[in-house]
Amino acid sequence: MTPCVHKVQYYETDQMQIVHHSNYIRWFEEARSHLMDEIGYGYHRMETDGIIIPVLSVHADYKGMVRYGETVEIEANIKAFTGVKMVISYVVRDILSREVRTVGESKHAFLNKETYRPLSLKRKHKDLFTLFQNLHLEYIDEGDK
Amino acid sequence: MTPCVHKVQYYETDQMQIVHHSNYIRWFEEARSHLMDEIGYGYHRMETDGIIIPVLSVHADYKGMVRYGETVEIEANIKAFTGVKMVISYVVRDILSREVRTVGESKHAFLNKETYRPLSLKRKHKDLFTLFQNLHLEYIDEGDK
Amino acid sequence: MTPCVHKVQYYETDQMQIVHHSNYIRWFEEARSHLMDEIGYGYHRMETDGIIIPVLSVHADYKGMVRYGETVEIEANIKAFTGVKMVISYVVRDILSREVRTVGESKHAFLNKETYRPLSLKRKHKDLFTLFQNLHLEYIDEGDK
């Protein structure tokens, strides 16, 4: 899979002359969206299929500042997956130095787009269930190495 | 009518240590939304009634910088109104010095929310037509004084 | 102290027709900024005095959706304070129903604006130290009731 690369934009900076901390939350979403494009099941298609994955909680730990002129890589992994809920973890690295700038996590539920009710991927969307489960297993395998 | 007051937020600044220029476009929207609340026909209700007013064009002239710690007042006026299209003009002033910081304009069409087709307020939403026309006439009258 | 009131703006919504989750992180900042204005020591003045309080981490738990047309109140409390670091907690409530929409926390360090080095408020800025400590004690007292 190709990494999610983000070039820092001027409009993302604040008067401390660093990227405003709220933008990392947006970058996490960018990496989520990128991940789904990479597995061939874009978030856009998921919404068309009647599934939404709202964010239940989000967390970010800022390790170092990111500035305009820099480019980062945002890695997203499926840390936990039950078919009903999912935890995604993120690592934001400077693309040149590979230094970690921010790590984070987001929790999600799979909901029916019309009813906003929980949805079991395993029963309703088997293909998507398998895709997420495989991503999750890959992540666990890598951790074991 | 009470003015639309906006306290500058830290997240609105950029590394030039001023409000990022894209935020004024958002403030214009804020003033539009405020104007409609003031006339008792909120934009929210308008969307519920099946009307959307997308922006056809927008223009901003930046006269002076706005910084964190400052508060501005955003005046919105109906500069032109035909029942099918509308031009709104904006003046952003520092609330203390009354100095003009930015002026601007936005052009809008009234569209049917479902079909995205032009909609004649005069025929379909007479009450809203009258509200906008009166605002427009008030603006013209003030200009004549 | 007057509460921090925020009227939801159209530009804060996303295509799920709710406020985009990254905006709550911005509202937390808004409530922080408001809190400091209320105690008579605005964040703006703090930066002028050479102190910055970057965000070390942030967390948000989304309990319910917020939509355009709604207004929220954002409560901020000093949950922990050492003079070097600080934890602020947040509660976002619908202003009418008083229902909790989001809760969260942010961790901060007090840094010297020029050197980016940790700064002891107790030694360098006694007045600010006392202000924050009092806010923290008030919060603890309220919890005891």
Place this chain on the structure above:
Amino acid sequence: MTPCVHKVQYYETDQMQIVHHSNYIRWFEEARSHLMDEIGYGYHRMETDGIIIPVLSVHADYKGMVRYGETVEIEANIKAFTGVKMVISYVVRDILSREVRTVGESKHAFLNKETYRPLSLKRKHKDLFTLFQNLHLEYIDEGDK
């Protein structure tokens, strides 16, 4: 020169289920920044050299909607250049259909970063003056074809 490509992000949409109009103003900046990277004189370096180019005015004409799931290409051209002021024009196209979604313009002044006073590139930064002038001439030449 490689074009400036932007993949639409979820956080850029609004509840009309299209990209919020204020984001195009940010995309214009993105294309400006990209253009300067391409000519080997990044905006970041320019600020380091003591030059800032604040936006004096901005204009956008929205021709068609852009949605999540789409990718756009943002073309930026130096429409006018005097060495003291500059006009940049923009065209936002869908990357697949090549249909124009938005066109726009921004006016800029070259200022000394410390004094905020106008700055003559011709006298103070001859190399940068030549770079911009060549870009401007290329644009004019293309129009003549």
